[in-house]
Amino acid sequence: MIEDGNLDPTSGVALYRRMLRLRRFEERVVELLDANEIAAHAHEYVGQEAVAVGVSASLRADDVVTSTHRGHGHVLAKGADMAAMFAELMGRESGCNRGRGGSMHIADLSAGIYGANGIVGAGAPIACGAARRFRDSGQDRVAVPFFGDGAMNQGVLLESLNVAAIWRLPVVFVCENNLYAITSPISEMAAGELYERAAGFGLASEAVDGMDVLAVREAAERLIERARRGEGAGFLECRTYRFSGHFTAERGRDFGYRTAAEIEDWRRRDPLDVQARRLDGEEAWGTADRAAISAEVAAEVEAAVAQARAAPWPEPATARDHMYARTYPGLPAGPRG
């Protein structure tokens, strides 16, 4: 269930609010990492919010997404529960995955989220399989694999583009081109334009300003509804930027692959500001108060953190649970048999 407060979910204000939720969530995640309340590291979604929100705004609750290592935004935008997400990151039993997945594997099957994924490109065929199942069983559901520019060089993703084309699957591939595969610039890593590759497979393919939530939503809606009608798979390249490093471990370090000026240029295109300026110019905030929205979101985040903190840790004796839906004597084995 996507949280919009009291707003009309189709409004531009609601899109702004959704992006703000992603932003504040991610900022809080970094604080909790610094406080050792969340383990390891996180791949921040800050800067790319327009993509997850714009695409998800065109999806139904029963549509399916697969996500990436940088997945918090997709998962939250598709409708996962914020408190369950914090609980998952904190390793708690009440987490989306009962504390078994963590940041790179958050999933909520009940919300159509087949999971963030730690392997670049790996979600694409999974989304295609779901789409094939939907089509073959007469359901008009759509599957959207999110992935980055780096994934465009994974064989399995190219295999998936081909399959989606020859089977005319209800799939829309969403490529978040944030210009860098970790530290490697796309100009050195990828030949040609990414969306043209998909066009080469015969997919309906577009490139869009990934910093503008309305532009993303409009393009996504075109492609998603087309796919839903059985007219074939689509591909949407969203040109975007991550304001932070590849992951939290990069903070405070400068690996020199991006200039401060480049980052500053992109920050001036912050998707939250782009949408806020649009709403200001159109005086479209209506009765909504920007400060009130901000306070609501901050309160939601704090309540979710408090709920997660209060949640119990998993029982150590359950560490082998869920490996199999059906177990056998000795399976799965433990450290001593």
Next chain:
Amino acid sequence: MTREIGYLEALNEALLAEMARDESIVLIGENIRGGFRPEAMGIEEAFGANRIIDMPISEAAMTGIATGQALAGGRPVVHFQVSSLIFPAFDQLVNQAAKLPLMLGGQGHIAATYLVMGCGASGGRAGQHSDSPHAYLVHAGIKSVAPATPGDAKGLLISALREPDPVAVFVPAVAGAIRGPVEAAADPIPLGQGVVRRAGGDVTIVAVGQMVADALDVAEALAGEGIEALVWDPRSLLPLDRDGLAAAVAATGRVVLFDDTARTCGIAAELAATIAERCHGSLKAPLRRVTRADVTLPYSAPLEAEVLPGRGHLEAAVREVVAWVPGSSSVPG
């Protein structure tokens, strides 16, 4: 009613029966329609084109598609034409299908079956078409069975098709030449239950998958000399019938493991470790392993014979174990 039919025909019977029983089952593979594969005969005619899906040559996507189908409520059967083709799909098998259930924390399960055809050598197919890759998937935690006979092929595939988890079914490369008695009814053989193929009191041969037939031949030959070998077939590698294994070992106290997977960290290595942990008191001699050598399978016939676990190797190992008395060398001869 029992008839004598071929191994691939038995697989086909299992697929047809289960696909009729469970309409969520879909067969997906390369070159799978149109009669090229005996195990897939009649499926399109019986169930339509949406239940038998021909893939482009894209093993990774094929395996990931199956995971997506399974998460969306389907029950895919992924057909790998040759065992070595699991390697292009390895990420989707190991990082995705095998790991997702636990990582999802019980939100869903992946009911997928991997029909891994062409396991082992069959003469001259060389390095990239002769693998016995069982241990790779067992190591990844994928439930695995290695049916040796047509009857087991049918019964174990039926069980795999009713299991709520990924299951690999390893089919011998020589399956086309294997015939045997098969029940006409679609009766499952449970995972995790081995079987005594031949009774004997002098030595126990534990034979895996395609090695079972050779083990039985060697046992018959040795019987002529008064050596009676018990032949035990685990059938299921994960879960493994540890109690059945221990009983088979205890029956003679002398053990030879006969397995076509790699010597190092292969299936026989796991069996040996299990025996060492559980059967110390019943062993009368050091156990012996006869496995594939730890090299890529060479093409030329005399070289191939040298590195595969053969009847000659087995016979020598059995004689050595039977003759062993305290004080003999514990190093394989």
